[in-house]
Amino acid sequence: MQPTLTTGAEGLEIRWADGTVGAFPYIWLRDTDPAGFHPKTGERTFDLTTVPLDVRPREARVTPEALLVTWEGQVEPSRFDLDWIKTHRPGQRRHDPADIAPVAWRAELGGAGVPRHEADGIATSDTALARWLADTKRYGLSIVTGLADTTEAGLAVARRVGHLRETNFGLTFEVVSKPDPNNLAYTSDALPLHTDLTNQELPPGYQFLHCLANEARGGGSTFCDGVAVARDLRARDPEAFEVLSTVTVPFRFHDRHTDIRSRKTVIALDTRGEVSEICFNAHLADILDLDPGIMTPFYRAYRLLMEMTRDPAYGIALRLGAGEMVVFDNRRVLHGREAFDPATGFRHLHGCYVDRGEWDSRIRVLAREQG
Amino acid sequence: MQPTLTTGAEGLEIRWADGTVGAFPYIWLRDTDPAGFHPKTGERTFDLTTVPLDVRPREARVTPEALLVTWEGQVEPSRFDLDWIKTHRPGQRRHDPADIAPVAWRAELGGAGVPRHEADGIATSDTALARWLADTKRYGLSIVTGLADTTEAGLAVARRVGHLRETNFGLTFEVVSKPDPNNLAYTSDALPLHTDLTNQELPPGYQFLHCLANEARGGGSTFCDGVAVARDLRARDPEAFEVLSTVTVPFRFHDRHTDIRSRKTVIALDTRGEVSEICFNAHLADILDLDPGIMTPFYRAYRLLMEMTRDPAYGIALRLGAGEMVVFDNRRVLHGREAFDPATGFRHLHGCYVDRGEWDSRIRVLAREQG
Incomplete structure (x- = not known):
C-alpha cells in the first residue's frame, strides 16, 4: 500500500x-x-x-x-x-553495525569465560575477524591464541583492525622490568587495577598485550569490567555515581621529555546516559585541585569506586602464556598485575593500542561486505 | 611572618x-x-x-x-x-605554561598579520621553538618560512613538537588534484571554510600544510578564527549558540576501507564555559537525525554560523608560496581554498597533524628548561 x-x-x-x-x-x-x-x-x-x-x-x-x-x-x-x-526519518538514529551493547561481567566470568580466538583465523578470514571484533567489543576483553614468538605477530593482529595509536611511550611498548623506569608498569611492582593514559585527552582505546615470556614467579594479569562496577555503583550509591560522572579531575604524566595533562570525569556517559568510559588511574591522578566543598564528597565516591574495583566479586585473573595475547578496551576494562620476582625468570609483554574509532570502522566495513 | x-x-x-x-x-x-x-x-x-x-x-x-x-x-x-x-591548595588550579588564552582575530588581521617564524630557528633554538609554539597557540595560526623543497622539511618542523597523528588518510597526506578522489580535498574544487575530520572522536589538533608548489591559477588558502565567530554568535544570538553547543549531530566519513563516525556538538566549551573547539564540516555532516522538533532551530543556528564563517568580516586569504608552511589549530581555525585550474600549473601541499596534547606538552617541557 x-x-x-x-x-x-x-x-x-x-x-x-x-x-x-x-x-x-x-x-x-x-x-x-x-x-x-x-x-x-x-x-x-x-x-x-x-x-x-x-x-x-x-x-x-x-x-x-x-x-x-x-x-x-x-x-x-x-x-x-x-x-x-x-x-532516515528525523528522530530515527542511523543503524550502526558497531553499536554492540556491552555485556557487563563480574568474577563469575572467570578466566575460562574470556572469549578466545585463534590468530590464524583472524589473519586469514574476514568472518573470523568480524566475530573476534564483535566478541571483544561485547566483553571489552578477549584472548588471541596461537601467536608466533615474534613481536611482529601481535602487531599483525592489531593491524588487521587499523593503524596503531602512537603515544609518548612510542608506537609499541615493551612491558619489562627496567632499571630506570619512567612509569610503574616498567617495574616489578604489583599494579592495582587501572586504565592507561588517563592523562591524555583521548586515552587509547583497545590495548594489545602479547605475552612473549612469563617465566617469573607471580606476574599474573588481573582485569575487571568498569561498566559492571559503574552500573553497580549507580544502583548502590547514586550520589557517588553523580559526583564521579560530573566532577572533572586533573590527570598528569610527566618525565624528562613530556608533560601531558588532561581534566576529565572518572566515569563518562554517552548521549543516552549510559556508561561509556572509565578513567581510573590513581598513579596519574594529579594533586586534586577541587574546591574544598566538593573535596570530601569526591574522595568518598572515588574511594568507594576504588574499593569496588578490588572487590573479588568483580575481578578475574589470567596467567598469560607465551603465544597468547590479551586484547581489551582500555577505556572500559581495568587491568592490573600481581607483583613478580624478576630473579625467578623473564616476563616480557609487547604492547600497542588501536583506537575505538578504527575498531568500529572495521566492524562497519566488514558488515558491509557480509551484507 | x-x-x-x-x-x-x-x-x-x-x-x-x-x-x-x-x-x-x-x-x-x-x-x-x-x-x-x-x-x-x-x-x-x-x-x-x-x-x-x-x-x-x-x-x-x-x-x-x-x-x-x-x-x-x-x-x-x-x-x-x-x-x-x-x-596547590584546594580550589586553586595548577599553573600551566600551556594555558595561553586565544587572541580572537577577524579580517583586520590580514595575511600580513599572521605570525611568521623561520624554520631554521625552530630547528636549532629551543627559545625560537617556544616562541613559535606560543604564537601559534595564541592565534591558532602561523606561517613557517624558509623550508627546503622536500616533504621531509615540513615533517621535521612537526616532529620538533611531537609525534605525528596518524589518521585513515595516513601519517602524512598529499593535497593534490587526484583522478579518483575519496575526499573533496583531492579535487580542484573550491573548499568552503571547514575543520578537518570532524567524524573522528578526537579530530586532529594542529595541521601542517607545507607548500611545495602553487603554480596553478587560483588555489589561494582561506582561514577564519572559529573562536571569534563563536564568541560573536554568542553575543548576537545566544539561542543559536546554545543549540550549537548542546545538540550533538552525527558526522561520518566512509570510503572503500573505512567508515568512521562520531556524534558531537558543533561548538564545544571547556570546563570554564569558554569556546574550546569548533567542529564544522558540512561535507562530513551525516544525514541529520535530530528529533523533528529541534531540526528547524538547529538548521537556523547552523546556517547562521555557516553564513558568519563566510562573512568577509572574518576571513583572511593567504597565497602560500613554495617553501612556506601554514600551521593551524584544526579544532579552532577553519580553513578552505579557492578553486584552482589544474591545467595552469601544479599545486601541491604536503600535510600532517600533531595533536593538541603533544603541542601543550612541548610548551610545558620548554618552559621548565627556561625556568
Missing part, C-alpha cells in the same frame, strides 16, 4: 502502511536531497546557504517507490527512495 | 601573611603527602584504601618552612613545603 502524504507549513508527513510516521521539515529535505552528495566521495556538496531557511516546495507527491519534491525555482524534483527515507 | 594554623573537625586551615587562606581537608592532606609519590616516576604510589575516609591527624603544626602533619598510628609526619601547599 502506498504511504500517505500530508503537507504542512514547515514540513510534510508520511504515514506508512505499517503505522510508521515520519515528520520531514522542508529544510531537512532540501539539505538531504541525494543529488546534493558527491557521486564519488559520498560527501555533502549541497551548500545550505544557497537556499532560504524557510525553503518551500512547489509540489510534493509520493509514488509507490519514491517521494518527489519540486522546489520553488527548480524543474527537476528531489527524489527520495521511500525505504531510504523511512529509515 | 609564619602563617597561622587552625585545625577543625574535617580539615585544617592555613592563613598566610598576605591574606591567602587555604582550606585543607585531612583526606586530601593524607592523599597528597609528598612521600606517597614514586621518587623516579613521580606517580602516586599511596593507596587511598589503606586509610579510612575520616583519617585524622594526631598533631599538626607549622614551622617557618613547612606544614607537619602526624597521622594516627604513624611516627614520621607528612611534610608539606609551605610555598608548595599554598600554590
Whole structure:
C-alpha cells in the first residue's frame, strides 16, 4: 500500500502502511536531497546557504517507490527512495553495525569465560575477524591464541583492525622490568587495577598485550569490567555515581621529555546516559585541585569506586602464556598485575593500542561486505 | 611572618601573611603527602584504601618552612613545603605554561598579520621553538618560512613538537588534484571554510600544510578564527549558540576501507564555559537525525554560523608560496581554498597533524628548561 502524504507549513508527513510516521521539515529535505552528495566521495556538496531557511516546495507527491519534491525555482524534483527515507526519518538514529551493547561481567566470568580466538583465523578470514571484533567489543576483553614468538605477530593482529595509536611511550611498548623506569608498569611492582593514559585527552582505546615470556614467579594479569562496577555503583550509591560522572579531575604524566595533562570525569556517559568510559588511574591522578566543598564528597565516591574495583566479586585473573595475547578496551576494562620476582625468570609483554574509532570502522566495513 | 594554623573537625586551615587562606581537608592532606609519590616516576604510589575516609591527624603544626602533619598510628609526619601547599591548595588550579588564552582575530588581521617564524630557528633554538609554539597557540595560526623543497622539511618542523597523528588518510597526506578522489580535498574544487575530520572522536589538533608548489591559477588558502565567530554568535544570538553547543549531530566519513563516525556538538566549551573547539564540516555532516522538533532551530543556528564563517568580516586569504608552511589549530581555525585550474600549473601541499596534547606538552617541557 502506498504511504500517505500530508503537507504542512514547515514540513510534510508520511504515514506508512505499517503505522510508521515520519515528520520531514522542508529544510531537512532540501539539505538531504541525494543529488546534493558527491557521486564519488559520498560527501555533502549541497551548500545550505544557497537556499532560504524557510525553503518551500512547489509540489510534493509520493509514488509507490519514491517521494518527489519540486522546489520553488527548480524543474527537476528531489527524489527520495521511500525505504531510504523511512529509515532516515528525523528522530530515527542511523543503524550502526558497531553499536554492540556491552555485556557487563563480574568474577563469575572467570578466566575460562574470556572469549578466545585463534590468530590464524583472524589473519586469514574476514568472518573470523568480524566475530573476534564483535566478541571483544561485547566483553571489552578477549584472548588471541596461537601467536608466533615474534613481536611482529601481535602487531599483525592489531593491524588487521587499523593503524596503531602512537603515544609518548612510542608506537609499541615493551612491558619489562627496567632499571630506570619512567612509569610503574616498567617495574616489578604489583599494579592495582587501572586504565592507561588517563592523562591524555583521548586515552587509547583497545590495548594489545602479547605475552612473549612469563617465566617469573607471580606476574599474573588481573582485569575487571568498569561498566559492571559503574552500573553497580549507580544502583548502590547514586550520589557517588553523580559526583564521579560530573566532577572533572586533573590527570598528569610527566618525565624528562613530556608533560601531558588532561581534566576529565572518572566515569563518562554517552548521549543516552549510559556508561561509556572509565578513567581510573590513581598513579596519574594529579594533586586534586577541587574546591574544598566538593573535596570530601569526591574522595568518598572515588574511594568507594576504588574499593569496588578490588572487590573479588568483580575481578578475574589470567596467567598469560607465551603465544597468547590479551586484547581489551582500555577505556572500559581495568587491568592490573600481581607483583613478580624478576630473579625467578623473564616476563616480557609487547604492547600497542588501536583506537575505538578504527575498531568500529572495521566492524562497519566488514558488515558491509557480509551484507 | 609564619602563617597561622587552625585545625577543625574535617580539615585544617592555613592563613598566610598576605591574606591567602587555604582550606585543607585531612583526606586530601593524607592523599597528597609528598612521600606517597614514586621518587623516579613521580606517580602516586599511596593507596587511598589503606586509610579510612575520616583519617585524622594526631598533631599538626607549622614551622617557618613547612606544614607537619602526624597521622594516627604513624611516627614520621607528612611534610608539606609551605610555598608548595599554598600554590596547590584546594580550589586553586595548577599553573600551566600551556594555558595561553586565544587572541580572537577577524579580517583586520590580514595575511600580513599572521605570525611568521623561520624554520631554521625552530630547528636549532629551543627559545625560537617556544616562541613559535606560543604564537601559534595564541592565534591558532602561523606561517613557517624558509623550508627546503622536500616533504621531509615540513615533517621535521612537526616532529620538533611531537609525534605525528596518524589518521585513515595516513601519517602524512598529499593535497593534490587526484583522478579518483575519496575526499573533496583531492579535487580542484573550491573548499568552503571547514575543520578537518570532524567524524573522528578526537579530530586532529594542529595541521601542517607545507607548500611545495602553487603554480596553478587560483588555489589561494582561506582561514577564519572559529573562536571569534563563536564568541560573536554568542553575543548576537545566544539561542543559536546554545543549540550549537548542546545538540550533538552525527558526522561520518566512509570510503572503500573505512567508515568512521562520531556524534558531537558543533561548538564545544571547556570546563570554564569558554569556546574550546569548533567542529564544522558540512561535507562530513551525516544525514541529520535530530528529533523533528529541534531540526528547524538547529538548521537556523547552523546556517547562521555557516553564513558568519563566510562573512568577509572574518576571513583572511593567504597565497602560500613554495617553501612556506601554514600551521593551524584544526579544532579552532577553519580553513578552505579557492578553486584552482589544474591545467595552469601544479599545486601541491604536503600535510600532517600533531595533536593538541603533544603541542601543550612541548610548551610545558620548554618552559621548565627556561625556568
